[in-house]
Amino acid sequence: MNPRTGGPVPATVQQDLTNPSADWWRQAAVYQIYPRSFADSNGDGIGDIPGITSRVPYLDRLGVDAVWLSPFYPSALADGGYDVDDYRDVDPRLGTLDDFDAMVAALHGAGIKVIVDIVPNHTSDRHVWFQEALASAPGSAARERYIFREGRGQNGELPPNEWTSIFGGGAWERVTEADGTPGQWYFHLFAKEQPDLNWDNPEVHEDFLTTLRFWSDRGVDGFRVDVAHSLKKDMDAAHDDLETIHRADLFASGEHPLWDRDEVHSIYAEWRKVFNEYNPPRTAVAEAWVHADRRAKYASPEGLGQAFNFDLLQADFDAGQFREIITKNLAEAAATGASSTWVFSNHDVVRHATRYGLPKGSGRGGAGADGKEWLLDGGDPAEVDAALGLRRAEAATALMLALPGSAYLYQGEELGLQEVGRIPEKDRQDPTFFRNRGVDVGRDGCRVPIPWEAAPAEGASFGFGTDKAHLPQPAWFKDYAVSAEEADSGSTLAFYRRALALRHELEGAEHLEWAESSDDDVLHFVRPGSGQGAWHVVTNFGPAAAALPEGEVLLATAEVEGGKLPSDATAWVRVP
Structure with missing residues (x-):
């Protein structure tokens, strides 16, 4: 048996995901869907809610525990849907509330929970x-x-x-008053089409509590909170001389005028009361780009309960960095009663299968100048070491899926999909590209609709829809299509399905034990399995093959020969 993909899933790893346990989220595998780029049901080039419903069997077979939907609300798409016109409706281009209800019913019928994005910092x-x-x-x-x-x-x-906005340019926009004269200025941390709300206003508080109940009443199981660290602001003119609102040295203090202020947690205490009105309680996870020492406040049981940990996403493919990050975050979770979160890709960053193939890449723009220039030049997978990137991405993902805590996956990563670099300017949509021209290539490259069919009909979009997609798909997408990978037992998709099925055997105690290795390039930890024996997880970051413990190789991202794990690979070994 090939341990990369295996055979049928043993009965011991089957799980009833419809159990309404209040703790379902603690070790869930969550699949992020960017709705406009997942599946198009009506041929208009934009993914939609019925399209998601049509792909529930795929998600069920993939083996995820929950889906997280990026914004699907009415929007002018000035920022990919994060400019929200109405928090309690569906964009008519994506469907209706009835379509949303049908999607939730289909996902719940497959035992898959539903998490929706909520955007409380600004409206459209x-x-x-x-x-x-x-x-x-x-x-x-x-x-x-x-x-x-x-x-x-x-x-x-x-x-x-x-002050400047996150997307470049000034953070203030002047309005024209009702009588036609130039008037006041409004503040926008992001695009000018995204005016910031005043969270010192009780009416804002009450309206969002209404929104949380609206979606919870429709069966939504949890919320991903966009820019959770920015709601409370100190707009006193005394701060006006601050050279930049992005100064890193202010982030660790809780005294930055705009970011991570201590009083923001009073908002989430209100939200927690609403979440706890339901059985099981609704869950939440904070997108909070804050100093690591301050993340726990967002993840407290009295607040949102979880906060994204982007530390691995920002790390190089390096054993020392990975071990330090994992150790710190597990200790933090244990101290607060929260659950760790792990993520390598999402709608805001370069796909990790590409990042790990860049000359010095790690983060969204590449950690080094070579990676950044590749992106700005409109890089193509042929111009990076795509094979190395994918090999390392699979190794990192296998390591992540064996860790205690929640694993967040981004649509297309289960296909090993590469970043799309060569997008004509006329087709680009991300405001970061236009506001920082020549500095930031933007996020469109990870938002290109995913391929479903390797040989689509003429004019179709690789099975995404019956016509061209809203962002152009390159010809090389055919090699990553679901239909192609389902026919290949050694594909990335087969690996993800096998890993996610086996992962349920690890659900239980949220801890691990490090096993010492004589090789600094090898990470080796042990977790108890639900069956006989312990699970040893070994990742080889170095150039030389590494010895594996004796036992049953349940999963390996590269062929194991003579008990040795090749470079840039991970193996799960059950040891009696």
């Missing part, structure tokens, strides 16, 4: 509240829901300060 500029604010006078109740200020200069023609 088309939201009814912001339109009301524009039509109202300065100082009105409508404007108090957002952050409006008078400008500087003789006639208020200058922004209140020189």
